[in-house]
Amino acid sequence: MASVSSLGVGTSLDLDTLYTNLETAEKTKLTAITDQETTYNSKLSSYSKLQSSMAALETATAALTKTTAFSATSVTSTNTAFTATTDATASTGDYSVNVTQIAKAQTLISGSISSNSIALGATTSGNSRTLTIAQGGSSTPLTLTLTDSQTSLTGIADAINKSAGNISASIIKASSGDYRLMLSSKTTGTDSDMTISVTGDDTLQSAIGYDASATGTQNMSVQTASQNAKLSVNGVAIERSSNTISDALTGVTLNLKAASTDSSGETLTVSRSIDDTKKTINAFVTAYNSLKSTIASVTKYTAVTAGTSQSSSNGALLGDATVRAVESKMNSMLTTVQSGSYSILAQMGITIDPSTQSDGSTGALTVDDTKLTAALTNNPQAVSQFFIGDGSTTGFATQFDSTLTAMLSTSTGKEGIIKNAQDGINATLKELGTRYDTMSDQIDATMARYKTQFTNLSTLVNSLTNTSTYLTSQFSSSDS
Known part of the structure; x- marks a missing residue:
């Protein structure tokens, strides 16, 4: 018997269309799985954004646990024979610097x-x-x-x-x-x-x-002719081969420009600098607000009319328990009372804004620069104590950093809340992948069975049609 090249060929049956419709119906079982995969992949992507924002906040917080963040110094004098720069190890005060000669190269x-x-x-x-x-x-x-x-x-x-x-x-x-x-x-x-x-x-x-x-x-x-630099600092004679001298005064680098015009030298004034400290505190505030913005984005909810489908613009982590736990912990940390002259952020001009921001976030931090400047100027040690504490268990920044570090941990046996959530999603995606492959194999088997049945049906119909044609022909011959 001739082979069948198309389902239903030679018959009045439209088996090709029926086969295609059945295949489409079967494949809807895969669509349900891929829709779930899309949803979980979106959650995974959102967790990555959340993790990135939390890591940025951890970096900004860690900077506030260092004593150098509160001991910055700067040169406030104007000098002509030399310039100077300082670091956090410099001691504040006035120093008499008299440059006798600058170093020259031969x-x-x-x-x-x-x-x-x-x-x-x-x-x-x-x-x-x-x-x-x-x-x-x-x-x-x-x-x-x-x-x-x-x-x-x-x-x-x-x-x-x-x-x-x-x-x-x-x-x-x-x-x-x-x-x-x-x-x-x-x-x-x-x-x-x-x-x-x-x-x-x-x-x-x-x-x-x-x-x-x-x-x-x-x-x-x-x-x-070559010559060494010669100068005196508070009356102590110093000679160096270079015009850049960083080992005369601890934490101070002198850059000699010319011999002093006044035989008594010039006064170098090293003062406490609050600008760097303010930058570090403001960096923390910016990173915190960025995290709040990220949370608002991944949990966004767009209201819809009752009875209609939810908006596709909703955040992938809307209603997510892990995100709620992170935000709740951050909010709690902000209000933790510390011991010392400053016990809460608000005393230094850092307050929580209850209003909703343009990005949909609430609880953003704001900084009153005047109040913060006053705190750093009048009692810098108390500000340092508030943030650093004992450097282990107390201090706002110390506690905040420890909490973030634990949440972000990926160490085996010490997985943080974010890693656990990601691992859970990855496990689900792996299971969905297995289900997809199994379902796809089942669909292939079902469609192969349908094709065999349709081919047999087509062959049978063709055979019956041929028999009918033959008998009709025979009866017509006998009648004539």
Whole structure:
């Protein structure tokens, strides 16, 4: 019997359409599963957003647990011979700084050379010689191998500069036929004085060799003599090779610019800086409000008319117990009373705004800058105590940070509330994936069974039709 290429072919039965309709109906069983997967994936994405906002808040909170957040200093004096910067370890007070001289780098210059391109060295059998520039403060001298073609002023300068060492080289053209090689130390101080020697080429050595301690080898001259920086701080004499001095006063870096014009020096004033502390506190407030905004977004509810479907714009975590627990804990932490002169945030000008913000969040923090500035100015130790406490179990920031860290923990056996929620969703998604595969296999088996039944039906109908046609033909012949 001929094979059937299409269901119902040769019959009046529209089995193809019936098969397609049955397949569509079967696949609706998969749609229910994929809809659930979409919902749970949206929840997982929203949890990631929540986790990110909480992590940002934890970072901002951790900054408030450090004593350096409340001990920042700044220079409030205006000085001409030097500038200064401070860190949290600097002690406040006035210091007398008198700069006698600033550090300078040594510069050497060669004698007059008629051309910057003429070879200054002798032709060597090995086509090379070694140029060595040693500096007193460096245990490793700059060593360069020069070819015959590199003994011109241009060749020497290029080789030195390309080495990226502690020496810079340049060529000065005084006039036509008068060129000079100038070598400068990149570091200041007498420890960086240069000694220049050439081995394997006495001719070049006689042109640029230099050793201040050896007679007859001073073929270059000192254009700028090196010198160390000299100053006094509160009458104590200090000498350094650099104009940047960070080890004279704890936490203070001095940058010397010129010798003091007044023999008595200048006053450096180091004061307590509240600006950095305010920035750290405001960063916490911003991060907290951002978390509130994220919570409002993932739990958003859009009202609809009774009897109609819920809005598709609702947050994926609307009504979620984990989010409610996080928000409840955060709200509770804000009102925890601390011991000390300041016991609650409001005393420092940080209050909770009960109104609904434009993003739908409520309970955002606001900062009264005037009140916060007054607290940091009048009693900085009390503010520090409020936030840090004992650094272990007490203190607003210490407790807040510990709570967030626990909630965000991913450590095995110590999983936080967010990790547990994510693990639960991932387990559900895995189960839905298994259900989908099982259901898909069942649908494939069902449709294969339908196809077999429809094929058999089509074959039977074709056979009956052929028999009917044959009998009709036979009866017609007998009648004639």
